[in-house]
Amino acid sequence: MSHAVEVKGLYDCRDAWVKTLVDVAANDPRVVAVVNDSVGSSKLGAFQKAYPDRLINVGIAEQVMVGVGAGLANGGQVPFVSAAACFLTGRALEQVKADVAYANFNVKLVGQSSGVAYAELGPTHHSIEDFAWMRLLKTITTVVPADPWEVEQAIRWAAQHEGPVFIRLSRMPVPALDIPDRTFTPGKAQVAREGSDVTIIACGTITHLAIAAHDLLAAEGISARVLNMHTINPLDEAAIDAAAQTGAIVTAEEAHLRGGLGGAVAEYTAGHRPVPVERLGFDGFQPTGDLDHLFTRSGLTIEGIAAAAKRAMARKVGSGK
Amino acid sequence: MQNDPIPLIREKALWMRRTAFTMVHRAQLGHPGGDFSATDILASLYFGVLRHDPTRPGWEDRDRFIMSKGHATGAIYTALCAAGYFPEDWLATYMQNGSRLNGHPNRNYVPGVETNTGPLGHGFPVAVGIAIAGALQGRDYRTYVLTGDGEQQEGSNWEAAMVAGHRRLRNLTLIIDRNRLQQGAGTEETSGLDPLDRKYEAFGWEVAMVDGHDPAALVAALSARGDRPRCIIANTVKGKGVSFMENVAKWHHGVPNDAEYAQAMAELV
Numbered sequence: 027m028s029h030a031v032e033v034k035g036l037y038d039c040r041d042a043w044v045k046t047l048v049d050v051a052a053n054d055p056r057v058v059a060v061v062n063d064s065v066g067s068s069k070l071g072a073f074q075k076a077y078p079d080r081l082i083n084v085g086i087a088e089q090v091m092v093g094v095g096a097g098l099a100n101g102g103q104v105p106f107v108s109a110a111a112c113f114l115t116g117r118a119l120e121q122v123k124a125d126v127a128y129a130n131f132n133v134k135l136v137g138q139s140s141g142v143a144y145a146e147l148g149p150t151h152h153s154i155e156d157f158a159w160m161r162l163l164k165t166i167t168t169v170v171p172a173d174p175w176e177v178e179q180a181i182r183w184a185a186q187h188e189g190p191v192f193i194r195l196s197r198m199p200v201p202a203l204d205i206p207d208r209t210f211t212p213g214k215a216q217v218a219r220e221g222s223d224v225t226i227i228a229c230g231t232i233t234h235l236a237i238a239a240h241d242l243l244a245a246e247g248i249s250a251r252v253l254n255m256h257t258i259n260p261l262d263e264a265a266i267d268a269a270a271q272t273g274a275i276v277t278a279e280e281a282h283l284r285g286g287l288g289g290a291v292a293e294y295t296a297g298h299r300p301v302p303v304e305r306l307g308f309d310g311f312q313p314t315g316d317l318d319h320l321f322t323r324s325g326l327t328i329e330g331i332a333a334a335a336k337r338a339m340a341r342k343v344g345s346g347k
Numbered sequence: 348m349q350n351d352p353i354p355l356i357r358e359k360a361l362w363m364r365r366t367a368f369t370m371v372h373r374a375q376l377g378h379p380g381g382d383f384s385a386t387d388i389l390a391s392l393y394f395g396v397l398r399h400d401p402t403r404p405g406w407e408d409r410d411r412f413i414m415s416k417g418h419a420t421g422a423i424y425t426a427l428c429a430a431g432y433f434p435e436d437w438l439a440t441y442m443q444n445g446s447r448l449n450g451h452p453n454r455n456y457v458p459g460v461e462t463n464t465g466p467l468g469h470g471f472p473v474a475v476g477i478a479i480a481g482a483l484q485g486r487d488y489r490t491y492v493l494t495g496d497g498e499q500q501e502g503s504n505w506e507a508a509m510v511a512g513h514r515r516l517r518n519l520t521l522i523i524d525r526n527r528l529q530q531g532a533g534t535e536e537t538s539g540l541d542p543l544d545r546k547y548e549a550f551g552w553e554v555a556m557v558d559g560h561d562p563a564a565l566v567a568a569l570s571a572r573g574d575r576p577r578c579i580i581a582n583t584v585k586g587k588g589v590s591f592m593e594n595v596a597k598w599h600h601g602v603p604n605d606a607e608y609a610q611a612m613a614e615l616v
Contacts, residue, residue, distance in 0.1 A: 058483070079483065080483070082479060084506070084510045085506075085509065085510070085513075087506035087509070087510070089468070089472060089502070089503040089506055090472040090475065090503060090506035090507045090509075090510055092472075093469060093471075093472025093473045093475070093476060093503065093507065094472055094473070094475050094476035094479060094510065095476060096462060096472075096473045096476060097462070097472070097473040097474060097475060097476020097477040097478070097479070097480065098476040098477070098479060098480045099476075100411070100461055100462060100473065100476065100477050100480070101476065101477045101479075101480020101481055101483075101484070101486075102407060102480060102484070103480050103483065105476075120466055120469075121469065121472070121503075124463055124464075124465065124466050124469055125462065125463070125469055125472075125473055128453070128463050129453075129454055129455070129462050129463040130455055131462075
C-alpha cells in the first residue's frame with residue numbers, strides 16, 4: 027500500500043500551525059484567534075496559554091464566529107478564524123461570502139481537518155466541497171500547504187498580507203517535502219520535480235504522493251513534471267501554460283472532482299491551452315471507510331496518480347490511441 | 348450635551364425622509380417602509396449620539412454604527428450624506444447602473460459604511476467582533492447595530508446575543524426597529540418575537556424600550572451606559588410620516604407612483 031499514513035517521518039501540520047501562530051502573535055499584537063469551541067481540534071492550546079485574552083471562543087456557533095472575525099478586522103485586529111473546514115466553509119458560507127469576501131475584510135480563515143481527514147465520520151465531516159466554494163469568492167486568496175514548512179510560510183505570509191485568506195490545513199500526517207530551491211510565493215506554483223512527458227499538478231496532502239508517482243513513472247522511462255500548486259486562487263496560469271507544453275496534465279487533490287484544483291485547471295486549459303487533463307479527486311459523498319480506503323477507491327495513491335499520468339499521455343494528440 | 352440636538356435631529360430626519368422617498372421614486376426601487384421606521388433612529392445617532400468624524404471614516408476611535416437591516420439604504424445613505432460622508436449628488440445615482448449606491452451598502456464604495464450588509468442577521472455578529480476588538484485594545488468607542496424586528500428571526504442574531512451577553516460587552520448597543528411588520532405580514536403572525544425584552548434580558552442584556560420616533564427619548568436611551576450590552580427596543584411605525592404608508596406591509600418594498608410621491612412630499616413638511 028502506498029497511503030500517506032504508512033510513510034515514515036510524518037508530521038501533523040497543526041503543530042506547525044499553532045507554533046507559527048504563537049510566534050507571529052508575539053510580534054504582532056493585532057493577531058488574534060477566533061474559534062467555535064475547537065481549541066483542541068485546532069490544536070490551539072499553546073496559543074490559549076500564551077495569549078488567553080486573544081483566543082476568542084464564541085462557542086459552537088460558526089455564523090457568529092465568522093462575523094466576529096470580520097468585526098475584529100474592522101477594529102484593526104488580524105483574526106485567524108479557525109474551525110473544522112467543513113463547518114467553517116459550509117455552515118458559515120454566507121458569512122464567508124458577505125462579511126469576509128464581499129466586504130473584503132482582513133480576515134484569515136483557517137480550515138482544519140479538511141478533505142476526508144475525518145474519514146469514517148462521514149460526509150457531514152468531510153470538507154471536499156470547500157475548494158469549489160472558496161474558488162468562487164475571488165477576493166479570498168486560497169492556500170493549501172503541503173507540509174509543515176509550507177504551513178509556516180503560509181501563516182507568516184497571511185499575517186502580514188492585507189486581505190482575506192483561506193488556509194486549508196489537515197490533520198493527516200504528511201512527510202516534509204524535498205523540493206529543490208523551494209520558495210513560497212502565493213499564486214506561484216513550485217516545480218517539485220522536473221519532467222517533460224506529462225505534468226502532475228497536486229496540492230496539500232497529495233503533493234508527496236505525486237512526487238512519489240514521479241519516481242515510479244521514472245522507473246518506467248516516463249518523465250513527469252510535478253507542480254506543488256499550493257495556491258488554488260489566484261491560479262498560477264503561467265505554470266499551467268508550461269504544463270500544457272508537456273502535452274498532458276494530471277490533477278490530484280483531496281477534494282471534490284468538481285470545481286476544485288482540477289476544475290480550475292480544466293477551465294483554464296479549455297479556454298487557453300487545450301490539452302488532455304485527467305482529474306483525480308472525490309466524486310461526491312464518500313462511503314464509510316478509513317483514509318486508506320477512501321484515497322484508494324478514488325485513485326489518490328502513488329500508483330493511481332501514475333496510472334492517471336499514463337491515461338493522460340495516451341490522450342495526447344498524435345499518440346495514436 | 349452643550350447644545351440641544353433635538354431640533355437638528357428633527358430637521359435632518361425630515362430631510363432624510365424627503366430625500367429617501369425621492370430616491371426611491373426616481374429608482375422605482377427600494378424599501379421605503381423600513382427606511383421611514385428607521386429614519387429617526389439614524390438621525391438621532393448621527394446628530395445626537397455618535398462620536399464620529401465624516402472627514403476621517405477610518406478613525407480608529409470612532410463610534411461604529413452598523414446598519415444590519417441593509418435593505419433600508421434610503422435611510423442609511425441619506426444619514427451618511429447628511430452627516431457629510433459623501434456629496435449629495437451621489438444620492439441621485441441610487442441603484443443606477445454603475446452607482447456606488449447599491450441596493451445594499453458596500454463599505455468598499457461608500458465612506459461611513461462599516462460592513463457590507465443585505466442578507467439579514469449579518470450585522471449583529473460583526474458588531475460583536477468590533478466591540479470585542481475595542482475591549483481588547485482598551486479603546487472607549489461604542490458600537491451600535493440596528494436590526495429589523497423581523498430580522499431577529501435569523502438564528503445568527505441569537506448566536507451574537509449569546510456571545511455578547513457571555514462576554515458582558517458593555518460597549519455594545521443593539522437597536523431593534525420594532526415596527527411589527529415584515530415583508531408581507533406582521534411579525535407576530537409570521538414567527539412571533541415577543542417578548543423580545545425578556546429574551547434579551549435572559550441572554551444577559553440590559554433592555555430599554557423607547558418610542559423610536561422620539562429623538563429625545565432615543566438620544567437618552569442610546570447615550571446611556573451600563574455594565575452589560577444594551578438592547579434598545581425602538582417601537583416604530585413602518586412607513587412613518589406618510590399617512591397612506593403607515594403600518595401598511597406592502598410599503599416594505601412598495602414604490603410610489605407620481606401621485607403617491609406628490610402626496611407624500613406634501614405630507615413630509
